[in-house]
Every structure is written in C-alpha cells, then in structure tokens.
Amino acid sequence: MATVTLPAPLRALAGGNREIPLAGLTVLRALQSVGREYPRLRRHLLTRWGGLRPLWVVFLDGRRLRFPALRRLSPAAHLQLVPSPRGGNWLISYSDFITLLFVFFVVLYSMAATNTAKLKTVVENLARAVAGLKSLEVVSPSISLGGALDKGDPVPIIIAELPPRPPETVDMLTDMAAQLREAGVSGDVSLQANVESTLVAFNDKLLFKPGTAEFEPSAVEALQTMLEFLQNSEKEVRVIGHTDSSATDPAQFATNWELSGARAVTIVRWFVDMGSIQPKRLVAVAQAEFRPLFPNDTEEHMKKNRRSEIIVINPVEKKATMSVGAVGSIEKIPELP
Template structure:
C-alpha cells in the first residue's frame, strides 16, 4: 500500500481569500482617490464656469486662490429672482385697470392656474382694421409696460378679434391682424425697457372668443389684447 504524501504547507483559511479581495479593493479605491486629487486648474475653472452659467451667473474671477479654498468673487444677478406674490401681481393689475378706466378703456383680469390674464379692449387702442395704435394710446401702452416691468415676469401678448372677416392688402384675415397688433405692443414694451427674453407674442384671430359674436356687445368684447403673466412655479 502506497504511503500518503505529506503536505508541505497547510492550505490557508477560507476567510483569508475574502480578506485579500477586500485589501485589493481598498488599494484600488485609494489609488482612485489619489488620481482625482490631482486637479487641473484649467479644467477646474471650466467646470466652475459651466455650473455658474447654468444657475444664471455670468463669470468667475479665476485666481490661484481657488485651490487655496479662499473666497472667489462671483456674480449671480439672475440666480435668485425676486419672487412675486399673487397679491402683489393683482395689486399692480388693479392699478393698470384703474388707469385704463379713466380713459374709458374696458379691461378685466382672469386667473388660470399658473398664469393671470389682463384682457384689454382694443377699440380705443387701434383704429378698425389697423395695427398702428392711436397716438393717444401709445402713452397708455408704455405706462402699462412700466407698471408690469416692476413685476419682472415673463409675458405673452395675445391679439384677438371678432368674427367679422377682414380682407385688405396688408391683412388677408383676422389672424394676421391679431398677430400684428400683438407684435406692435410687444415692440412698444421693448422700447419701454422690458427684457425681450421675457416677451412673446401670439395672434389668435377670432378663434378664442370670450363672448358670443352674434351681438355688437359680444363682438366688442372679443376685440381685445390679452397680456398673459406667467407666474413662477
């Protein structure tokens, strides 16, 4: 019978294999941390600049102090916009309505969830079938802009008409007329100093009436411009 060969060394315990794997992972982890600790100033600056611009900032002053952990002057003029309450917005719209009422211009305010609409009748703002305002109406539009500019909120200016068809050389339909009137008011707002990035215009023609078009009163109510104030979420 053959003699069993004696083992030269004992097999390692089972736990030692797991322990070795753990040490290897820890070593890899610390090597990774060390590699990340070597910062390229140029890449670091580019990353910081991208974050600042994403949050509304404009630039960062790049100095050696960035790595030393000291403060860096950063401008964030648009990062934290001043929040406006509904009460403040409604108060400003009430001022505009009172001003328009003094000149015999009908207006009303409608609330729709995340927006508030100021509806202004256009009979005393624009001549029939025209997109150029009456001369005496331009100061009123500019004053409306000055008051709304204090809110500093995004606006959409919508033009609306009644269902009486228009066919002229400039305006083949009411749709073009409503769009032209909305754009005219938008341009006056830009002249007044409203931020163009917060303005947009739309022409709706006769397709969104707020009153029946079968009476003169209803048609007059549908001839309007709506200034849609978009509320912050």
C-alpha cells in the same frame, strides 16, 4: 399753477430753469407739454412713442407715484423728478427687507422678555369682561426664557393662523385699476389674477384703429400703465391678439390670423422699444377669431371679442410627469435611455 422741479442734470436743457409750469390734466400729458416747449429736454424725459422713460421716479406733492402716467394733476400740484436707482428699484426692496429683519429681531426680543404671569392675568380679565367669551390659553406660564432661568423643555407659543396676504400682483393690479378709472378707460380694460397668471385684456378700440395694426392716440397712455407694471418683474409676458369673425381688407391682411398677429407684434415691439423689458421675456401669439368670449352673432358680442390680452405668467414648480395606469394605481412614465 402746477409745476415740476427738474433734477440738476436736466436744468441746462430747459434754459437753466429749476421749476417749469405744467399744462395738462395728467402727469404724462403735462410732461409731454414740457417736451414740446423744450425739444432738447424731450428725449431725456420721453420715449419716441411719447411715454415716460423708466429712468425717472416721479413724486407728486412729496409722495412717490407707482403708476404716474395717468395720475390727474390738481391746479396747485407739484411734481418732482428723481433719477431711478441704478439697476432699477432694488433699493426699495432692500429697504423693505432691512425693515422686516429689524422687526423680526424686535419680536424675538419681546418674546424673550415676556412676563407670562401678567399676560395670563390680562387674558383672564378680558375673558371675564366679555360675556360668553371662551377661556383660551394664549400662552403657558411655563414658557422657558432661554433654558437658563427655567427647567424642562420650552413650551411654544401657538398663534392662530393669519389669513394670507394678497400677492404683490393683486396690489399692483388694484393700483392699475384705480389709474385706469381716473383716465376714464376702465370700461375698455379687464383685469384678472390667479395663481398661475395675471391677465389684462384691452378692447381693441382703445389700442388700434379699426381693421389695422396702427395705434390709437389713447394706446400710449393705456400701455404706459401696463409697462410700469411689467418693468419691475422678470416673468414671462404673452401678448395675444384676438379678432371677431369679420372679413379683413385683403389689401392689408389676407386673414384675421395676420391681423391678430400684427397687433400682438405691434404691442411687443412697443414694449421692446421702450428699452425696459428684455425681449426674451415677450411672446406674441395670434388667435384670430377662434377664441371668442361670446358668439359672433351681434355687434356688441363682436366688439367684446376684438381684444388684445397681456398675460403675465407666474412661475410654478415643475412636477414629475405622471400617467394613469390601471384603476386605482398611478405610475411614473419611464425615462428614455
């Protein structure tokens, strides 16, 4: 049976138990069952919305989970809760930086101690061994080893340009997509990333009850994954509500402007109530039915137009404002005194 090991400060709230059996298909549902069994423990593990507090780092069978909420549990799974480092996950980034710095100096040392004659011999032997391979001068035998052992200016080693590594955002989106697929909601979520921003669009049937700004039960699990993605960033987040062209219930919302705005605000307030995202980073926007993905001519198209978008804005360098003058010339707009 799946179990969870509690850190020492929480054991007194669970009757002194170090390990507790779990019941649930996912990590979040299993921890929610623990909260129901031990009410005093619930407020330390879960928020009032039922999501996992960002105070804990979750390990599954010894491996740290980046997005633990929707990870499925095997019958023999073992969870371990570890307090998050003070100030967030800075210790992980710091460790990565120290590792890269160590690798950098190892590379510098290896370049300084390179036996260029042997390296050139290896390259020539490979060129002869592979038919049709062009002879490439990878390194010159006249490389200076620091200036004291050689005469003349050092000859640089030229390394072919490597393809750029995908940005961290793409890596995290890949993990998020895998978690959403495991939870069976990937068809209701679309993920896009480019240089300027990252967009995650949720179909409204996943988040809200029809015609209202009230969350569906599935909303917490879906937004919990998004929250774990956002809490490790300082970028601006825009939450945009969209509807189809259907009329609203006048008793609740006068127009679709109010409905889409209320849904955007509901998501923003949920992120704020979780306590891990600064409110100044969040912007709520209402678009009503005026930014459809498809014409509102069929039920299928209208279903796709009802969505909530969460856009993470990537910072860009500010460029000087320019205006086009005569053909073939560009001039700057004069500054106001």
